Amino acid sequence: MAGVRDQYEAFPYPARDPRDETKRLITGSPSFPAEMDHHLWAGQRDWSQELRVLVAGGGTGDGLVQLAQRMHGAHRPYRITYIDLSTASRKVAEARVAARKLPDVTFHTGSLLDVPLLGTFDYIDCCGVLHHLPDSDAGLRALGAALAPDGGLGFMVYAPYGRSGVYPLQAAFNRLYGHLPPKSMLKHAKATMKAVPASHPLNRNPVVGDHKQSDAGFYDLLLHSQDRAYTIGQWSEALGRTGWHLAGMAQPGLYDLAGLAEPPEGMDPIARMTTAEELRGFIKSHVGYARRDTGPTVDDIPLRDRIPHLANIASGALAKAVATRSLRNITVGPEKFPVALPPEAASLIAGIDGKTTLGQIIARESAGEDRALRLWTKIETALLPWGMMHYSRWLVD
Numbered sequence: 001m002a003g004v005r006d007q008y009e010a011f012p013y014p015a016r017d018p019r020d021e022t023k024r025l026i027t028g029s030p031s032f033p034a035e036m037d038h039h040l041w042a043g044q045r046d047w048s049q050e051l052r053v054l055v056a057g058g059g060t061g062d063g064l065v066q067l068a069q070r071m072h073g074a075h076r077p078y079r080i081t082y083i084d085l086s087t088a089s090r091k092v093a094e095a096r097v098a099a100r101k102l103p104d105v106t107f108h109t110g111s112l113l114d115v116p117l118l119g120t121f122d123y124i125d126c127c128g129v130l131h132h133l134p135d136s137d138a139g140l141r142a143l144g145a146a147l148a149p150d151g152g153l154g155f156m157v158y159a160p161y162g163r164s165g166v167y168p169l170q171a172a173f174n175r176l177y178g179h180l181p182p183k184s185m186l187k188h189a190k191a192t193m194k195a196v197p198a199s200h201p202l203n204r205n206p207v208v209g210d211h212k213q214s215d216a217g218f219y220d221l222l223l224h225s226q227d228r229a230y231t232i233g234q235w236s237e238a239l240g241r242t243g244w245h246l247a248g249m250a251q252p253g254l255y256d257l258a259g260l261a262e263p264p265e266g267m268d269p270i271a272r273m274t275t276a277e278e279l280r281g282f283i284k285s286h287v288g289y290a291r292r293d294t295g296p297t298v299d300d301i302p303l304r305d306r307i308p309h310l311a312n313i314a315s316g317a318l319a320k321a322v323a324t325r326s327l328r329n330i331t332v333g334p335e336k337f338p339v340a341l342p343p344e345a346a347s348l349i350a351g352i353d354g355k356t357t358l359g360q361i362i363a364r365e366s367a368g369e370d371r372a373l374r375l376w377t378k379i380e381t382a383l384l385p386w387g388m389m390h391y392s393r394w395l396v397d
């Protein structure tokens with residue numbers, strides 16, 4: 001059976017062409033600076049201080065390129081260390097960083113189990129990697145040992161229900177073709193996939209489509225030899241027993257029972273999240289942040305002192321959509337979640353520029369402070385659950 005390293009040498013993942021760096025920046029969570037700040041540092045990090053980053057299992061470089069580009073573009077000091085088992089993946093990541101002329105990135109080939117030897121880091125990105133380790137707890141402990149005292153982790157791990165149909169096919173293809181070299185295994189499995197009926201859970205799964213995108217995607221999804229998924233409860237336990245705790249999810253709304261069910265009084269937060277995951281059924285990965293120490297959270301910072309920051313949408317565009325009532329839903333995975341934002345919220349939204357405190361934004365409102373604060377509660381309720389707004393000082397000079 002091809003080992004994990006052989007797989008990623010044969011099929012660097014995700015499949016990327018460095019020439020595309022001139023055309024687009026691939027973005028995604030974790031590892032947006034504002035999102036990191038919101039969940040890990042109560043939105044109060046001093047970004048004039050160098051951010052020492054480890055990208056653990058960096059693959060072909062999506063997380064690395066995104067973070068380096070954003071930090072470099074915003075003139076924020078950083079130093080990024082990339083490590084991955086696969087030299088083929090590293091070559092692609094290096095070429096992407098070179099194409100963008102991004103400074104302050106160092107590349108290593110090796111195992112993340114050895115990262116404590118590489119130094120101490122304020123932030124570790126580990127996206128789509130820990131679930132491929134034979135002992136994920138050992139990985140979490142190694143990352144913890146490389147973290148600075150006030151540091152944090154951005155993670156993505158697979159979740160079981162949204163990956164419905166994946167694991168039976170991985171088992172079957174590994175039993176049938178696992179003795180073959182990776183390229184030959186892929187060829188045979190792709191041929192067999194044509195005979196898998198339309199009624200198979202994978203073929204009916206609306207949220208998983210990597211196997212249709214590229215050979216690397218097919219291999220990563222359906223031929224992996226080392227792959228497990230975690231319910232949010234299992235993941236929280238794994239974090240707990242390795243010295244971490246969950247600091248926040250990129251889209252906390254997914255784990256909220258509101259609109260799904262009324263939990264019995266006193267149900268603990270992780271049981272609520274687990275129940276929401278079970279009821280939704282489509283969550284295919286858990287994306288979020290973890291810390292080792294408990295620090296202040298955004299909720300501990302006075303509302304007026306927080307600096308709101310929109311993710312992936314300009315404030316003018318969002319304000320216009322709200323003013324004209326054209327924003328009715330937010331689409332997450334296969335679902336649409338209704339948004340209740342009155343048109344009067346538009347002027348507050350228009351004031352969000354990532355640099356101005358909420359107190360300053362509210363002071364500009366002619367309609368009065370109490371009304372502005374009531375509207376702001378509605379804006380938070382609409383945007384925070386879906387990771388569309390964060391509190392962060394990262395653009396403040």
Ligand SMILES: C[S@@+](CC[C@H](N)C(=O)[O-])C[C@H]1O[C@@H](n2cnc3c(N)ncnc32)[C@H](O)[C@@H]1O
Pocket residue numbers: 004005008013014056057058059060061062063083084085086089110111112113126127128129132133220
């Ligand atoms: C699914 S890819 C994810 C790549 C990247 N983080 C991303 O999100 O696009 C998993 C990567 O983890 C790497 N990997 C797996 N086990 C590792 C280990 N023990 N140490 C370092 N890298 C590892 C693989 O080589 C592969 O590049």
